Amino acid sequence: MTRPTRQREDRTRWQGEEEEDAEADVEEDVDLDDLDPEDLVRTADGELIHEETGLIIEEEQIDPGPEWRAFNHQERQEKSRVGAPTTQTMHDKGLTTTIDWKDKDAYGRSISSRKRSQMHRLRKWQERIRTKDAGERNLQFALSEVDRMASALGVPRSVREVASVIYRRALNEDLIRGRSIEGVATAALYAACRKEGIPRSLEEISEVSRVERKEIGRTYRYISQELGLEMKPVDPKKYVPRFCSELDLSEEVQAKANEIIETTAEKGLLSGKSPTGYAAAAIYAASLLCNEKKTQREVADVAQVTEVTIRNRYQEQIEAMGIHS
Numbered sequence: 001m002t003r004p005t006r007q008r009e010d011r012t013r014w015q016g017e018e019e020e021d022a023e024a025d026v027e028e029d030v031d032l033d034d035l036d037p038e039d040l041v042r043t044a045d046g047e048l049i050h051e052e053t054g055l056i057i058e059e060e061q062i063d064p065g066p067e068w069r070a071f072n073h074q075e076r077q078e079k080s081r082v083g084a085p086t087t088q089t090m091h092d093k094g095l096t097t098t099i100d101w102k103d104k105d106a107y108g109r110s111i112s113s114r115k116r117s118q119m120h121r122l123r124k125w126q127e128r129i130r131t132k133d134a135g136e137r138n139l140q141f142a143l144s145e146v147d148r149m150a151s152a153l154g155v156p157r158s159v160r161e162v163a164s165v166i167y168r169r170a171l172n173e174d175l176i177r178g179r180s181i182e183g184v185a186t187a188a189l190y191a192a193c194r195k196e197g198i199p200r201s202l203e204e205i206s207e208v209s210r211v212e213r214k215e216i217g218r219t220y221r222y223i224s225q226e227l228g229l230e231m232k233p234v235d236p237k238k239y240v241p242r243f244c245s246e247l248d249l250s251e252e253v254q255a256k257a258n259e260i261i262e263t264t265a266e267k268g269l270l271s272g273k274s275p276t277g278y279a280a281a282a283i284y285a286a287s288l289l290c291n292e293k294k295t296q297r298e299v300a301d302v303a304q305v306t307e308v309t310i311r312n313r314y315q316e317q318i319e320a321m322g323i324h325s
Contacts, residue, residue: 088164089147090142099123141293142167142185145210149189152208155198164190170223179219183211187220191229199234203277203304236261236270236279239303243283246302249292256286264320273313277305282311289323 039051048058070076079170084092101123103116111119131137143164150160166188176184186209193200206213224231236259244254260282264270270278280303287294296307296314301312 004134063218089143091136091143091159101125142181145185149208153200156256159192159196162195163189166191169227175223183215183219187217188218194231199238209289231322236275239279241320243302247294251291253286253290256290257282260285260317264317265321269316269320276303277313280305281310281317284310285314
C-alpha cells in the first residue's frame, strides 16, 4: 500500500522539477532586449510582466504612496498629513509655516489673554522673518499685486502661476531695474493671459492696475523681447464668447460673428488691426444679421473701443462678405 504512494510522490516531485527546469530554460532563452514593450504589463502590485511568457521583468517596487487606505475624498482629507502644494504665486513658494489667526487651542477652546498676546507677538515676528531682505519684500509685494489684479479680472489659477513665473524670470534677468514693480507685474500678468489663451485687452488690464496703459504696453514689449516669450497674435474669436455674454446675445450671433471673422481674416483684413475692435465689429454685424440689434455704443462699451473703430471695421467686413448694409 505504501509503494504506490511513494511512486506518486516521486512522480510529482519529478514533474515539479521538470517544470522548474522548463521555466529556467524559458528565462535563459528570453533576451530582455528582444521583448516588445507593448507586451509588457504593469500589475497593481507594481510588477512588470511579459504577457506571452509570463516572465517577471521587475518586481518588489517601492510604493511611494501613504501607508493608510482611504475610500472617498473625505477620508483622504482626514488622513492626509501633508500641507498645500508649492506655488510660484508666493515669494517663498508656500514652504514657510503660518500661525493661524484663530485664538483657539488644538481642542477648539479659547486661549487665555496672556497666551493671546503671546501669539500676537509670534505672528508679528513670523511675518517679519518670512522675508529676509528688501529683494524678497519686493517680490512678495509684486506677487501680491499679480494676485490682486488676477482676482479682479477673474482669470483662473493657472494664469496667476504663469504670471508669477514670468515675473521671477524678469527678476532673475535683472529686467526690473529702472522700472516700477507694479508695471512689470502688470506686464507679466498680461503676457500670462495671452500665453494661457485667455486674452484680456490692455484697457481691461490697465483698469485694475496702478500704472497707465502706455507704460504697461511698453514694459510688456520689453520683457517679451528680452525673455523670448514668442507671443502669437491674439485671435479675435477668443473675445467673442465673453463680449456676446456681456451683451446678452444668443449663440446664433456668436457663431455668425466667428464666421465673419474667419471669412474676412482669410482675405487679409485682420492684418494690423486691433483684435478687440475686430471682434466687436463682427459681433455688431452679426447682431444685425440675426435680428438682435445692438447699438454701436453698447458694443463699444463692452469691448472698450471707440464707435469709430467699430464703424470702420464693420464697413470693411461687410464689403469683404459681399453684404449690402
